[in-house]
Amino acid sequence: MDYRYKVDYPLIAKRIKTARKLAGLTQEQLAEKIDISTNAVAKLENNLMTISLQTLVNIANVLHMDINDLLCEEHPAEDKTSQDAFLSGLVHSLSPAEKAFVIHMINGMKRYQPDE
Incomplete structure (x- = not known):
């Protein structure tokens, strides 16, 4: 049977790592915020451990x-x-x-033209 949705753990791991870095958090900081070990975050991001639904929800929230x-x-x-x-x-x-x-700030940045 061909399912519409599939769990792609390597892709999830990559997205978590990318999002964490974009948020400016270390693995240790993320681990503290979601109440798991730093080692667990490293394993999740390297696809060495599957993620529970609750941990995934916690990561998305943080x-x-x-x-x-x-x-x-x-x-x-x-x-x-x-x-x-x-x-x-x-x-x-x-x-x-x-x-x-935020909209006001973005509009201001878009109007700003530095001297070239």
Whole structure:
């Protein structure tokens, strides 16, 4: 039988490692935040250990990511880069006032033209 969804542990491991680095966290910091050992985080990221659903949920929460960006090979945002996925999750967790501030900052950066 051909299933639509498959668990691709090597891909999940790679995405966790990339998202952790984008978040600026060490393996030790991530481990502390999700209450597992640093050794376990290293094993997860190197695909030497499978991840439990609860640990996956904890990682997605700490990294402000949609769990689908860690799990699914195909989802509505299949063209997202790891940076896009991280930013999407981060923005999703902001309050309306924080989102307005971020939009204001981005618009300001887009208008800024340094002397060339």
